[in-house]
Amino acid sequence: MSSLRRLYDDLRSICVAVVYPPGEDRDILLDQLKRIGCRLKVIWPFPAAPPTGCDVIFFQVSQELQDSTSWCASAVEATLIALSDYESPTTLKLLLDTSAHGVLTRPFRSSGVLSTLVLARSSRGYQERLQSKVSKLEETIKSRRQIEKAVRMLAETQSLTEAKAYEHMRTRATTLRVTVAEVALMVVEAHEAMEKLGLGRLREGGSGS
Secondary structure, eight states, X not given: OHHHHHHHHHHHHOEEEEEOOSSHHHHHHHHHHHHHTOEEEEEOSOOSSOOSSOSEEEEEOOGGXXXXXXXXXXXXXXXXXXXXXOOOHHHHHHHHHHTOSEEEESSOOHHHHHHHHHHHHHHHHHHHHHHHHXXXXXXXXXXXXXXHHXXXXXXXXXXXXXXXXXXXXXXXXXXXXXXXXXXXXXXXXXXXXXXXXXXXXXXXXXXXX
16 A cells, blocks of 8 residues: 555656647546646647656657657657557557657547556666666676776786786776776876887886885
8 A cells, every 4th residue: 555655655756748639639648647636747849859857758649750869868868658549550660669658549538648647657667777777787797897997007017917917907906096997097007108109018117015
């Protein structure tokens, strides 16, 4: 019950934009969103770019979406829920291009709005967590490659074993209160700067401790 209460409290706090032409279908959608307790923005005609300052955007899948990269989940901070009039190949292609988190197909019914809203918000949250993990993994791999490169440079230019070179960087990181990856970046940038200046490689005795 507490999780359900949190869910409803969350929905009552969000701002929802509805980008759809006037008519019975829009009225059904707006009435249900009002019952849920969402704060509403009604937008028409179709804007060139998604509205800002919204948590969720219900939008009509229309020809205005063609060749538009702004109406895509990866480019919008809000949860995107598509409102589809037809299921033609063209419409499905436009829908796929948006990577929407959810979809409602005409005729709209009040009974499907809440579940679509909840699942779409959950889907976006999952995607964000997944992307965060991917970004951290990419950064870890990048840092590891940087460290390996710096180790090889130190080993070659300072006549050290790779184990000794890494230990040196780890010691310097502790002294400077930075990460080993940051020390590795210093080593690589210093080495590349010397090369660009035509001074050759760093010579033995420059490792310091």
